[in-house]
Amino acid sequence: MYVYDSYDHHIVRERVAQFRRQTERYLAGDLTDEEFLPLRLQNGLYIQRVAPMLRIAVPYGLLSSRQLRKLAHITREYDKGYAHFTTRQNLQLNWPQLEDVPDILAELAEVEMHAIQTSGNCIRNVTSDQFAGVAPDEITDPRPYCEIIRQWSTFHPEFAFLPRKFKIAVCGSAQDRAAILVHDIGLQLVVNDAGETGFRVYVGGGLGRTPVIGSLIREFLPEQHLLTYLEAILRTYNLLGRRDNKFKARIKILVKATGPEEFAKKVEAEWAHVRDGETTLTQTEIERAKSFFTLPQYQADAAADLTALKAEHKAFARWIERNVKDHKRPGYKAVILSLKPTGVAPGDVTDTQLEAIADIADQYSFGEVRATHEQNVVLADVREADLFEVWQKAKTHGFATPNIGTLTDMICCPGGDFCSLANAKSIPIAEAIQRRFEDMDYLYDLGDLTLNISGCMNACGHHHVGHIGILGVDKKGEEFYQVQLGGSASNDASLGTVLGPSFGRDDVPDVIQKILDVYVERRLQEELFLDTYRRIGVQPFKERIYAKAS
Structure with missing residues (x-):
């Protein structure tokens, strides 16, 4: 991964000192809110619904174990013990105190990190494929x-x-x-x-x-x-x-x-x-x-026959099927650590979990991880021979939910629980769907399916390009949810079509169930949800969902 040179260190330290002075002037009343606004935004600082929010840059999603440990320390010392991975492969702190932000930035600089240009009308963090290389x-x-x-x-x-x-x-x-x-x-x-x-x-x-x-x-x-x-x-x-x-x-x-x-x-x-x-x-x-992105010291004896272990441990077999991806190097795999267990906001990770990821990365993946667009974490270089041990450690720390690529591996913005722009809460909707669809056999039968949730039209949860997209809307001060179908963010990118009138919060899981019922009834053999939708169109789903009770 890229390593700072003397110029990088100097520039980042200067920015920290500059923002420290700007923050002190603002807190002293020498800068107005309007004057401070562009200054804080280009240092990644928002003023949200209940507290400031600091967005930390993770260039193209790449993190070292040393950086993870520093993030864990910052999360514990300056926040409430957890942080949030975003769809731009960044990390957000939702509860820092404004007066502490310069100290946070100074600590980030110690491990070659910053929050520069994670907000504002500028070029933001460049993103890429989590499996790059x-x-x-x-x-x-x-x-x-x-x-x-x-x-x-x-x-x-x-x-x-x-x-x-x-x-x-x-x-x-x-x-x-x-x-x-x-x-x-x-x-x-x-x-x-x-x-x-x-x-x-x-x-x-x-x-x-x-x-x-x-x-x-x-x-x-x-x-x-x-x-x-x-x-x-x-x-x-x-x-x-x-x-x-x-x-x-x-x-x-x-x-x-x-x-x-x-x-x-x-x-x-x-x-x-x-x-x-x-x-x-x-x-x-x-x-x-x-030259900064060289191959690690791969081992020749990394391959392993996992047949017996998968037969003995059904959960391990499921995890291999969903959370482990092929690697260009024989004997190695890429492992996705799921940050989507039921009851946890998608993308949230605690300080102790960050340290656990760092430990696992040091032991099994050359001390490096990647944050994903889908709000998970990847260990890019794991020996096949180590997969069972990695799974056991992932289980211990809550990363082994075998749901990657399924309905419950959803993208979700922080929504109205935090964001001052949101029209509705996103996290309770995500949890309700997680709890409704916990049956893994059912999820695997549905196959690859993306569900994205945004709390407002700014679409931080990318609802437009989910196979199923959910958008929070405001109706006379009450929270409702609009559903879209048919989006995709892949090579065949497409925007979802709105089904029709929005739904109350309690109705959303039932609406999702009806959508899935139509898919299961109408799909052809081996046909995925998006393919079925594109073949039959929106009308059959609309008719099922809005049908009047007899």
Whole structure:
């Protein structure tokens, strides 16, 4: 993983000292709320419903065991003993005291972490595939390019005050696990017929009030022009993006208004001015970035026959089936630690659990973990021979729920329990669904199925692209929930269709049950939920759910 150099350390320490002075001035009354707002946002600090919220950057989801232990310490000393992994692979603290935030940032700097640009109208944390570097279907490891983008975008003076927040995702595998089509910029690594590495470039994706699937504007961008082309896109957006209405300020609105082809022409025209400029990447610089992401010391004797253990331990067999993924290195697997046990808010993790993950990573996965887009944690390099021991330790600490990819492995934002923007609570809905659908045999029969929950139209829970999406809405001061079907954030990205009128909180589990009943009745052999939905459409589900009792 990337290691800070002297410049990185100096810059981050300076930012901590700067924000400490700004916070002291605000608490002393020398800065108004309005003046402090942009300062705190670009240091990841929000003012939520009941307390400040600090969003800590986890670049492309990669964490060392040392960083995990520091996060555990910070969570215990400055918060209420737990933290929350987000869909942007970041970590949030929901209860820090404002006066403690500079101290938290100082402690993060000790382990090469920060909260810079995790909020504000700037380029946010770059996200990627949680299996980067180990996925069998990987074309090229995306992490070096993510790191190049991170270094380029951090403190970039031209892009510090964009019309609106800006999100970039990079995918290096055939299967899109980074949701690149619903980002402001989505980059798909490809290799052309000449054997050259480059990017397929998508622009204008995003969720929120106006959900849009990104548009392809360049079929092949040579890798050396990564930054110059991103610069051209950002400059075009910075110049033409709306600043009079924050709800229409995202780049997706600009791309939709101009049309993808016309927007691409504008980008190409701007690119002509910078194409061979100072930010053109040399092969030396690309190789330097790659040098931080070397292969660990894999062992030759890592393979194991687990047949007998799986026969003896049914729960272990289930865990292998759902939570263990193939690895490009023979004898190794990637293990997903589920943060979705029943009764726990999806993505929440305690201080002691963070320390346990660090211990497991040190012992079994070269001291490294990845936070996932789906709010779980991955051990990327586990020997097959160690899988049974890892499962036992995961069980002890609450990470072994064998539900990855099933209905209860849901994405869920913090909702109205914390967020001041939310119209409704998300966490109680998630728990009600978890409790209603605890039968693992039933979940496995349903097969791969994504369920995403957002507490408001900002769509932090990505409800638009869940196979089943749930959106909290406000009706005259009461919480209701709208249901959508047919979304996808993968290669076949699509936006869900609203079923119809919303439902009360207590009705949601029954509505989900009726949706699943229609699927089970109408599916063809081996057909997954999304395939059935796309074949039969929304009407059969609508008829079942809104049918009047006789």
